[in-house]
Every structure is written in structure tokens, then in C-alpha cells.
Amino acid sequence: MRERLLALLLSSGEPLSSDHLATVFGDDPDFAGWEAALDALLTEGYGPLQLVFVAGGYRLRIHPCHNTLLARLHGGTPRSLSKAALETLAVIAYQQPVTRPEIEQRRGVALSAQILQQLQERGWITVAGHRETPGRPALWVTTPEFLEHFSLVSLESLPVVQTGNGGVHRDSPQDAAG
Amino acid sequence: MRERLLALLLSSGEPLSSDHLATVFGDDPDFAGWEAALDALLTEGYGPLQLVFVAGGYRLRIHPCHNTLLARLHGGTPRSLSKAALETLAVIAYQQPVTRPEIEQRRGVALSAQILQQLQERGWITVAGHRETPGRPALWVTTPEFLEHFSLVSLESLPVVQTGNGGVHRDSPQDAAG
């Protein structure tokens, strides 16, 4: 029964309501128990498929655990990050939590909202709160995904950049970062 | 691995070629063995799903054992093509690239622009260029969607129709044509 239900859902381009399904199945004894099968699908899914109730009907969705793979199929070709975005990310990573004006001050140029948005869409930065000063500027921090992407155990494992006294710069993983 | 492969195939509205799949999987060791998973899917299917090779790629279909049920959902017979449209499609499929006057000559009757438009709206034919003769008539060809709709791997797999003498043209002995 589950497979029949799946066949219907998979062949349909739009969500199927309970009423619609009931019409299709009728009271044919062959299809008895489809409601139970629907419930089971809702809770258990089926392989890479999830059943969700949206817009008044049931529709299948691919389990989000496959998102990264799907992005490879549907996403464009990966591009590199612009210098501005890279620097912004660096400031947020090393100075977090940090406000937009602070990032601007550090980089010496105005920061377009687009760059923050771009980094946010990548899932690398997020707003952790607001500084309680007039205007309540957003406080930007890096996300767990940021750590994951760069294979960092924690923010403490960000390489230390020492500017010391006249420019001795060394990466030492065990030291805490600014 | 089978589920990952399924996730890709399920999310795609068109056949995926081996090359395309290979690009998506790359030589990531995580995805090793996807070719074997593909073969297994081709032979075994997955629940109500069937994997077929059509139009140069792999495409999921609902197993035909569910056809009766699916016909109930999608409503009896699909809107069928008119005889004129079907003949026009056949001429284009077998003779492509072909111009409108050529289609008219083969069928022995004038061709309304509406029919070409109808076939184009279904996504089965398209203009591939123009013949460099006076008037530059459009050259019609079939699309990959055409192949997919008619379960063809490629144009070479169109059934061979012989012109016997005496006007009986057969596709296969039991299937007398015309």
C-alpha cells in the first residue's frame, strides 16, 4: 500500500489532499489502510524521501541530508569569494562579535549590505544579538557551519596572527585568537 | 549510495546522463561505487520506482504495475493529438531537419501553423535553423523531451518502417500500418 501511495505522490506535480487521495482510492477494499500507510510515510519517510503536509496537501520532499549533493547538481559552479567578502569574513572571524561600523572601520572602506548577506547565505555568519547602543547595531558572529567548513574544532583553533612588534606573523594553532 | 543517487534522480526533471552524474560525484571517495548503485537501480528499481535509460540519460518512472491507479489520479486518457498533428510529428521525427513545405508535400495536404505551434508547446519540436534557400524556411527537429515522452533512447531508436511494395507498410508483422 505504501508503494501505491508513493506512486501517486511521485507522479503528481502538486500536493495531494486527503480528499483527493480518498477519491482516487475510493472504498476499494484493495486500497484499505491507505490512511495508515500515509501516516507511516509521514513519520518514517521512504529512503531519501520525506512526506510533508503543505498547502493543504501531502507532498514528497528530498531529505535535507542530501542537500549538499543536490546543490552540486542544481547549483552553479562555485566561485571564489571577493576580496571584500574575504576580509569581512576575516574581521568577523577574528573580532566577533562585531558590528558593521566596526568592520568598516577595520577595513577602512564602507561595507555593502550585499556582502554581509552573501556571507549569511553561505551560512558562515549570523546575527547573534544587538549592541545596546543607539541604533542597536547587529552583532555579527561566525556560525558552526563556518567552523565545519574550515575544519575548525572551535574558534580558539583559528590560526593566530601575530603582528607582534614589527611584523612577526606566525600561525600557531594552539594559541587563542583575538 | 543508492539513496544518494536516488535523491539526485528524484530531484531532476530530466534524464541525467552518466557524464553529468560523473561530474556531480566527481572522484569524491564518499561517492565511490555510484556506478554499481546505478546498475543495481536499473535492474532492481526501488519500491515503486523504475530506472530507465531514455533520451541519453537515466530517468525515474513509476513502475507500470501502478498504471491503473495512476490513470485514476491523472484522469482516463491523456489529451491525444489529432491525426494531423501526429502525422506531422512523425514526418518531423523521421525526416528531420525538415521544412514546412516538405511536411506538406509528404502528407499531401496543407499544414496549419496551429499544428506546429501545438507540437512546439508540448515541447516536442523546435526550430533548429533555417534552410539557406529563398525564403529561408525554418528547419524543424524534435527535442530531447520528444525522445523522453516516446521512450526513445535516441533518434536512431525510432522504429524502422519499411515501404513494402503494394502499399502495405509494416512496422512488425502483426502491426500493419495505415
Added chain:
Amino acid sequence: MPPWAWRMGGVVAEGRPPACAIQVLGRPMESLPDGLFIPPDALEVFLEDFSGPLELLLWLIRRNRMDIRDIPVAEVTRQYLRYLHEARRRNLELAAEYLLMAAWLAEIKARMLLPAPVAAEDEDLDPRLELARRLEALALVQGQTAALNALPQAGRDFWVVRPVAHHALPPTLPQVALTDVVHGWRQLLLDPPRKPLPVHTLTSAHMGLRQRMVVLLRICRRKSRPCLLAELLPPLADRLALAVSLLAILELLRQQALALVEHESGGWRVAVMNERTGGSG
């Protein structure tokens, strides 16, 4: 099966009478059916369904089990004209092509009656050849149409899986290594901006935000009635001072030291937050 029934399925190949199998030199073994009986409603079906005169002709030839390459022109012409006559009798509109075909048939018939010229054995001189070619081309198209229509079709013989939705996909991650981030940071530390951005700290006396907030709050308390926004803004102030005043009011509203209250005469007034205005803040 009535002779027209196989035509009515809309598909050329389906329902063809099986009797056509037996042919000897284009002549059937059994007796011909009563080919000229035209069923009452058949003609309308024909004229609607037949794509043109060539198809009607092909149909006649096939129904009589004739050989395309050896058409008995006289007989075919006679039947063809019968159909045209019947169609006219019923006031059906006939396309000009039908009449053109009739003329062509008559011409072929006439040429066949002429004595064959010398070396007439050459097949190319058979006046029926061009007609045969065209009929064969049409027959081929019909065969191909039938073959095409016999293929498994989506939505009829099988159903494809509609693309399954997925969650919003993570955008393709840019190719960035940790060293890039570190390098970016190091560059910023090494080369601090030569000219830091001007920072508006609002320190000067007439611009101080906090100071302005205090002043505003004092004004509101003193008036002890809801005030219009215009009453609170400093008169003859420059743009910056106005902006700071507005910011101060907004900040006081946010901190709920001031409140917006609706006035009896319509519009809004700014009032000090107290028991009276508390509910409307």
C-alpha cells in the same frame, strides 16, 4: 466491421481489418466487399478525418486491395468520383484539392488510353508513376505515424516521476581555504587603513544624543501634555541637529520613556510615559 470504422479511432494503424493479408498481384482472393456502399454518416467522418484527396485515394486503393504500383486507374477514379459526388449531394464543402485530384486522375486515365510510344516498356513512362510515388510517400508517413503512436508514451503507458521538491539548497560554497581568511586578516593587521573612516561619534555639544534625550524628556515633562513632534524639534536647527533630535525621540520611545498617544483631534502626540499613557505605549 463497417469499412469506415477502423478510421474512427483516430489512429491510422489501429483496427485495420485483418482481411487484407491475402493478396495476389494486388487482387484479393476473396470477393471484394461492396465497396461503393457509402454508409449514411460515413462521409462526414471521412471528410473531417481525411487529411486530403491523396489520403482518400490511398484509402480507396487499400480498401479495394489494389497495388499502389499497378493502380487500376479507371476503377479508382470511378470510386473517387462517386465519393465526391456523394459529398456534393450532401452539400458538404469540398476543398479544391479534391477536384484537382479528380482532374489528375482523369488525365492519367486519358494518357493510359493513348498508344504507348516506342520504348514505352520503360517504367518511367507509366503515367501512374508520379501518383504511385506520392501515395507511397503518404503510406510511409502513415506507417511511421502508426509506429510512433505505438511507442510507449508518457502519461498513457507510463508515468514519469515529477521532480521532487527539496529544501532550499545551500548555495555553492565559494572555494575558500582557511589560509585565505587568515591571510586576509593578516593583511588587515599589517596594512591598517591609512585613512580611517570618519566616525560620527556625536560628541559636540549641540549634537550629543544622550544630552538631547535628556533635554527632550525635560521638555515633555514640563509641558505635562502630549506634544506634537514639531514642538519637540529644536527651532532653526540644522539638518544634523534635527536628525539627532529625531533619533533621540525614537530612542526615548524605544526605551519607553516616551510614548505615542492618539489625540482626540486625530493624529499622534508624544507624551511622557506614565500611568495615563502607559496603556497606549
